[in-house]
Amino acid sequence: MKSNKNPVEDKYGATDADYEYSGAASRSAWPPLIFSGLLAAALVAVAWLRYDDLRQWELTGGSIRMYAIERLCYELGGVWLFPVFLICCAVLLFYAGIKQYRHRRRLIRL
Amino acid sequence: MIFIYQIRSLEHKTEACPDLICPMCNQQGGVHLTVRQRYVWWIGPMCPSGKFGIAWCERCGDRILGVKWDRSLRERYKSIRSTTSTPLRLWRGMIVIPAFFLLVILAVTYFGKRHEAQRAANEQQKEALLAAPLPGDIYRAHDGGQMVKINENSAAASNDVYALYKVVGRSGDSVFVVAGNATRISTAEKPINPYTDGFWEEIEKETTAFNGKPIAISHQSMVKYGYFSRLMKSKDDMPGSIMSATRNHDKK
């Protein structure tokens, strides 16, 4: 999940970050996948909780606190837009994790 | 706030490891190892990262991929790293930020206190002078004007005269004052703000004489509330207020 602004790839298709060793996690392909997976799961959980809260709030009324971005989403597209936005983030994150996993797998097999 | 920062890198140590075999080309003798650390530079160095190693081989000319580090290379890295420590100066920048905020807080407190002390002194002087008015005392005051109805639910003061008022005499609860010849009149359509800078100083400069008709104001409400309330009231008269008082003995 390390990303440089201008990742320059060498003949192995590796970037500068791939040459840095900072502990056992640098040798395995799994850490990026696991961390991105956990983060994505957390995002999905938040999305579900907020969706549930907003739905309840629409049914029962009362007051609810919303962050600016959440409110913008609600005004634009209703209850589901913000959770969908979060889930999109989660999917992108997990996709980046998978990509990094496969990248490291390839480097290990070299 | 503009936030310009740099990521810099500190090289702790670089060592040749001629006994190690390069995992990339399987040759011995060319492996070098360096221990580095990154940090953020903003005003000063701060937020040092964890240390990391970079290894390369002079036999094959390649750097060694992190995923390819073998046991002997890892152990060598560990032993070199254990001889290095994060220098304290990499945290120096962290001191600058709280110091900056502390300075701001101190300055605000200091000037706030000074302002407050001055305000309290003015207030005290005003109270002392209002308690015992003497001819020659000068008040910065406005007479309150008259209440004007704007619509069903709201009303505003109009014809509210801001001027210097000079005490000319006293009798029982009546303090007789005469307005100076420089005035500012606040109306419902165009209310004025007497707290703008230089408002009173300008009036003071323009006042050349006190020659109006004496007005009787209530000494009791003046002492109690700092009010400027006329004793001979007409129906819509509003109470004004005395904002400050001065006594100049030379002018008496």
Ligand SMILES: [Zn+2]
């Ligand atoms: Zn080599």
